[in-house]
Amino acid sequence: MTDPDRQAGPAVRSLRLALELSGAGSHPAAGRHQAPAGVDPSTLLSLGYTLGIAQAAEAAGFDLLVLDDSLAPADEPLEASSGRLDALTVAAALGPLTRTIGLAPVVTTTHTEPFHVAKNLQSLDWVSRGRAGWKPAVSSTAAEARAFGRKDPAPPAELWAEAADVVAVARRLWDSWEDDAIIRHAPTGRFLDRTKLHYIDFAGERFSVRGPSITPRSPQAQPPILIELDDSAPATAWRLAAREADLVVLRGPDPDAVRGLRADLDRLLATEPRRGPAPAVLAALHVLLDTAEATAAERLRALDASAEAAGLALPPTATATHVGSGAELAAAFSRWRAAVDLDGFLLRPAVAPVDLAAFAAAVTPLLPHPALHPTLQADPPPTLRDRFGWARPANRFSPGTATTATLESPVR
Amino acid sequence: MSQPRTPIRKQIHLGAHFPGVNSTTVWSDPTSGSQIELSSFIHLARTAEQGLFDLFFLAEGLRLREHRGQIFDLDVVGRPDAITVLSALAGVTEHLGLAGTCSTTYNEPYELARQFASLDFLSGGRAAWNAVTSPDSFTGENFRRGGYLPNDVRYERAAEFIELTRAFWDSWDTGPVRRTTAHFDVDATGTLPRCPQGWPIQIQAGDSEGGRDLGAAYADVIFSRHAGYDDGRAYYADVKGRMARFGRQPDQLKIMPAATVVLGDSEADARERARHIRLQQVSPQGAIASLEQVWGRDLSAYDPDGPLPDLDPDEAGSAAITQGRVRQHSNSRSLAERWRAMAEAEDLSIRELIIKVTTRATFCGTPAQVADQIDRNVQDDAADGYILVPHLTPHGLDDFVARVVPELQDRGSYRTDWEGPTLRHQLGIDHPHHAPQPVATAG
Numbered sequence: 001m002t003d004p005d006r007q008a009g010p011a012v013r014s015l016r017l018a019l020e021l022s023g024a025g026s027h028p029a030a031g032r033h034q035a036p037a038g039v040d041p042s043t044l045l046s047l048g049y050t051l052g053i054a055q056a057a058e059a060a061g062f063d064l065l066v067l068d069d070s071l072a073p074a075d076e077p078l079e080a081s082s083g084r085l086d087a088l089t090v091a092a093a094l095g096p097l098t099r100t101i102g103l104a105p106v107v108t109t110t111h112t113e114p115f116h117v118a119k120n121l122q123s124l125d126w127v128s129r130g131r132a133g134w135k136p137a138v139s140s141t142a143a144e145a146r147a148f149g150r151k152d153p154a155p156p157a158e159l160w161a162e163a164a165d166v167v168a169v170a171r172r173l174w175d176s177w178e179d180d181a182i183i184r185h186a187p188t189g190r191f192l193d194r195t196k197l198h199y200i201d202f203a204g205e206r207f208s209v210r211g212p213s214i215t216p217r218s219p220q221a222q223p224p225i226l227i228e229l230d231d232s233a234p235a236t237a238w239r240l241a242a243r244e245a246d247l248v249v250l251r252g253p254d255p256d257a258v259r260g261l262r263a264d265l266d267r268l269l270a271t272e273p274r275r276g277p278a279p280a281v282l283a284a285l286h287v288l289l290d291t292a293e294a295t296a297a298e299r300l301r302a303l304d305a306s307a308e309a310a311g312l313a314l315p316p317t318a319t320a321t322h323v324g325s326g327a328e329l330a331a332a333f334s335r336w337r338a339a340v341d342l343d344g345f346l347l348r349p350a351v352a353p354v355d356l357a358a359f360a361a362a363v364t365p366l367l368p369h370p371a372l373h374p375t376l377q378a379d380p381p382p383t384l385r386d387r388f389g390w391a392r393p394a395n396r397f398s399p400g401t402a403t404t405a406t407l408e409s410p411v412r
Numbered sequence: 413m414s415q416p417r418t419p420i421r422k423q424i425h426l427g428a429h430f431p432g433v434n435s436t437t438v439w440s441d442p443t444s445g446s447q448i449e450l451s452s453f454i455h456l457a458r459t460a461e462q463g464l465f466d467l468f469f470l471a472e473g474l475r476l477r478e479h480r481g482q483i484f485d486l487d488v489v490g491r492p493d494a495i496t497v498l499s500a501l502a503g504v505t506e507h508l509g510l511a512g513t514c515s516t517t518y519n520e521p522y523e524l525a526r527q528f529a530s531l532d533f534l535s536g537g538r539a540a541w542n543a544v545t546s547p548d549s550f551t552g553e554n555f556r557r558g559g560y561l562p563n564d565v566r567y568e569r570a571a572e573f574i575e576l577t578r579a580f581w582d583s584w585d586t587g588p589v590r591r592t593t594a595h596f597d598v599d600a601t602g603t604l605p606r607c608p609q610g611w612p613i614q615i616q617a618g619d620s621e622g623g624r625d626l627g628a629a630y631a632d633v634i635f636s637r638h639a640g641y642d643d644g645r646a647y648y649a650d651v652k653g654r655m656a657r658f659g660r661q662p663d664q665l666k667i668m669p670a671a672t673v674v675l676g677d678s679e680a681d682a683r684e685r686a687r688h689i690r691l692q693q694v695s696p697q698g699a700i701a702s703l704e705q706v707w708g709r710d711l712s713a714y715d716p717d718g719p720l721p722d723l724d725p726d727e728a729g730s731a732a733i734t735q736g737r738v739r740q741h742s743n744s745r746s747l748a749e750r751w752r753a754m755a756e757a758e759d760l761s762i763r764e765l766i767i768k769v770t771t772r773a774t775f776c777g778t779p780a781q782v783a784d785q786i787d788r789n790v791q792d793d794a795a796d797g798y799i800l801v802p803h804l805t806p807h808g809l810d811d812f813v814a815r816v817v818p819e820l821q822d823r824g825s826y827r828t829d830w831e832g833p834t835l836r837h838q839l840g841i842d843h844p845h846h847a848p849q850p851v852a853t854a855g
C-alpha cells in the first residue's frame with residue numbers, strides 16, 4: 001500500500017462517504033414514527049424534506065447523496081409515506097440549493113428512453129454546476145412493464161445488458177458536442193462550429209440513437225456512474241461495472257463477504273476493457289445510531305415492532321447493518337478497511353433525518369472534515385469528479401483522442 | 413371614507429418565454445449571455461417573478477435542426493431538459509408558474525405524469541405542461557420507437573396521452589388505471605398521491621383544426637401564434653366557441669399568444685430599436701438560409717444585399733431542405749412569386765425582403781403605448797394575456813418588468829400581488845373536479 005493517506009493512520013483520511021436516501025429511511029417503518037424518532041410522512045414529498053437531508057449531509061462531510069428511485073407502481077396500502085418522487089427531478093431541485101455535495105439519482109434504463117436519460121443527466125450536471133452522478137437501475141417486475149405496456153418483463157441478465165447499451169449511448173451523447181463547439185462568430189453569422197458536433201449512430205439489438213445530444217457538453221463532461229453489485233447480480237451487471245462504473249458499491253452481509261465480491265470485481269477489472277482510472281469502491285452499510293433520546297438497540301426494537309404491527313416486511317439481512325454508537329461506526333469503518341480494499345462506504349440511514357443528525361453529532365467529529373478542505377471552499381466549488389480526483393475526460397470524438405475497437409463494442 | 417368603486421377590468425396574464433433556438437433570439441449582441449448556464453435561467457425567472465408573471469415557459473426540440481443535410485449553425489443551438497431546469501428553479505422562486513414543453517410522441521404517460529407531479533410537489537403547486545405532438549421520423553431517429561406515428565393520428569395519441577396522465581394523477585383516489593386504447597395498453601397506480609394542483613396546468617399550442625379542438629377540450633392555457641388584434645380576436649372567438657362542445661366554460665381557458673416587445677423613450681426611438689433588432693435577427697447568412705427553405709436549393713452564391721433569384725423553387729427540395737422545424741408554407745412556387753413581386757415593387761434586397769416577411773406582430777412604443785396596446789387587446793378579447801418572447805438572454809425582459817408592468821397596474825388590468833400560492837390561483841382556473849370547498853358555517 002503506497003497511498004499516503006492510508007499509511008497515515010488507522011482510519012479515514014481518504015475515506016469516501018455516500019449517503020443513500022430512500023424516502024423516510026431504509027427501515028420499512030421509518031415513515032411511521034413521528035419526530036423525533038421518525039419522519040412526519042406528510043412532509044416527505046416536499047422540497048423542504050429532501051433539502052434538509054441534502055444540506056445536513058453536505059455539512060456532515062458526505063461526498064455524495066444518492067437518491068433512490070424505482071418506477072414500481074404504488075401498492076396497497078396507499079399511504080403518504082409510500083409516495084415516491086422522480087429522483088432526477090428532486091436532484092435538480094437540490095442543485096442550486098447545495099454547494100459541494102454530489103447528487104446522484106437512480107435513473108432506470110428498462111422502460112425509459114436512452115436519449116432522455118442521457119440529456120436529463122447532462123442537464124442535472126448543468127444545474128448543479130458539475131455535481132451530477134448517475135446510479136443506473138433496471139425495472140424487472142411485471143407491474144412496471146404493465147405501467148408502460150410497451151414490452152414484456154425480462155430477466156435481470158437481459159435488462160442489465162440493455163442497461164449497458166443505455167450507458168454506451170449516454171457516454172457517447174455526453175461527448176457529442178466538443179467543448180469549443182459554440183463559437184458565436186459574427187462575421188460568418190455562425191453560432192456553432194458544426195464540425196465539432198457528432199452523430200453517435202448507436203445501433204444495438206434493442207434500439208438505435210442517432211444524436212447528437214440537444215444539450216452541450218456539461219461541466220463534468222461525463223457525470224460519474226455508480227453501480228451497486230451483490231452476489232445475486234447478473235454477469236452483465238458485473239461486466240458493465242468493470243467497464244464503465246466510476247464508483248462501485250458492493251453489498252454483502254459482512255466484511256468477509258464483501259472481500260469476496262471485491263476479489264470478483266478485481267478479476268474483471270484485470271480483463272475487461274476500460275477507459276480511465278479504476279473505480280472507487282464503497283461497501284453498503286445500513287446504519288442505525290444511538291441518539292440523545294434512545295440507544296440504537298432501543299430504536300431498532302421500536303421500529304421493528306412498528307413494522308410488525310403494520311404487517312410490513314422487515315429489512316433484508318443481506319446487507320451489513322451497524323446498530324450502535326457513532327464511535328463504534330467509526331471503528332467499524334477502520335475494521336472493514338483493514339479487511340477489504342475499500343475507498344469508503346455508502347450508508348443507508350434507517351430513519352434518514354434522525355440517523356443523519358446522529359452521524360453528524362457523533363461520527364463527523366471523529367473524521368477529518370472534508371468541508372474544511374481548501375478545495376471545497378474554492379469558488380467555484382469543485383465538481384464531483386474533482387472531488388474524487390478524476391480528471392475531466394478528453395472527448396472521445398475529438399481528433400487525437402485514442403479509441404480502440406474493443407472499447408466501442410457493446411457489453412454482451 | 414370608502415374608496416370609489418371602479419369597474420373591475422379584465423385581468424392580464426403574462427408569461428416569460430426563455431429565449432429559444434430560432435432566429436428570434438439574437439446571439440450576436442454584446443449583451444447576449446449564455447443560453448445554457450443556470451444563472452441565465454435564474455435571472456429571467458426572477459425577473460418574471462418580480463413582474464408578478466403567471467409563468468415561466470421553456471420550449472423543446474428533441475433533435476437539432478438541419479438545413480441542407482447539416483446541423484443548422486446560424487441560430488442559437490443547444491439547451492437543457494425543460495423539467496430538469498424548471499425543478500432547479502423551483503427552489504429559487506416562490507410564486508412563478510413553471511411551464512415545460514414535452515412531446516406526447518416521445519414520452520409515455522406513466523413516466524411523464526410522474527415527472528410533472530414531482531415538479532408540482534417540489535414547487536408547491538406551480539407546474540405546467542405544454543403538450544406538443546412531434547410526428548416526424550427525423551426526430552424519431554433519437555428514440556426507441558422511431559418515427560412511426562402517422563401525421564393524422566398525432567392528436568389522437570395526444571388526447572389519449574393527456575387522458576392517461578390525468579388518470580394517473582387521480583389514481584390514488586380513483587384506483588388503478590386499466591386502459592387499452594388505440595395507442596396505449598396500461599395497468600398501474602401512479603407512484604404519487606394527488607399533487608398540490610390536482611392536475612398540473614395543461615398548456616397546448618396547436619393551430620390546426622385538430623390542435624384547436626385539443627386545446628378547447630383539454631387546455632387551461634393556449635400558447636398561440638395570433639398576437640395581432642384582428643387575428644387574435646378571430647382565433648380567440650373560434651377556440652373559446654369550441655369549448656361548449658366539450659362541456660367547458662370559456663373562462664376555464666386562457667389564451668396567451670407569443671409576443672415580442674420593443675420599448676423606446678419615444679415612439680421613434682422604439683421603431684429605430686426594432687429595426688436594429690430585426691437586422692440582428694436576420695443576418696446576411698440567415699437571410700439566404702430562409703430563402704433556401706422556400707427555394708429548396710443551394711442559394712449560397714447569391715448576394716444577400718442583391719435581388720431575389722430568377723430561377724424557380726424546387727418544390728420537393730423545399731419540403732426536405734430543413735428538418736426539425738415546422739414548415740410554414742405549402743406551395744413554394746406561389747410563395748416565391750409573391751416574394752419576387754413584393755421585392756420588385758418595393759425595391760427590396762434578399763435580406764430586406766426576409767426581414768419584411770418574417771416580422772411578426774410586436775408591441776412597440778413607449779412603455780405607456782405598449783401597455784395601452786396590450787390592455788386594449790386583452791379588454792377586446794384578442795387574448796387573455798401574452799407569453800413574451802425576449803430577443804436577448806437573459807436580460808430581455810428587464811425593461812418590460814421595470815417600465816411596462818407598473819403602467820399595466822396603473823390601468824387596473826394587472827395584479828399588484830399574488831393571487832395565491834399555486835399557478836391555478838394566478839390563472840384563476842380551478843381544478844375541474846376539485847374546486848375549493850365552501851367553508852361550513854354554523855346556524
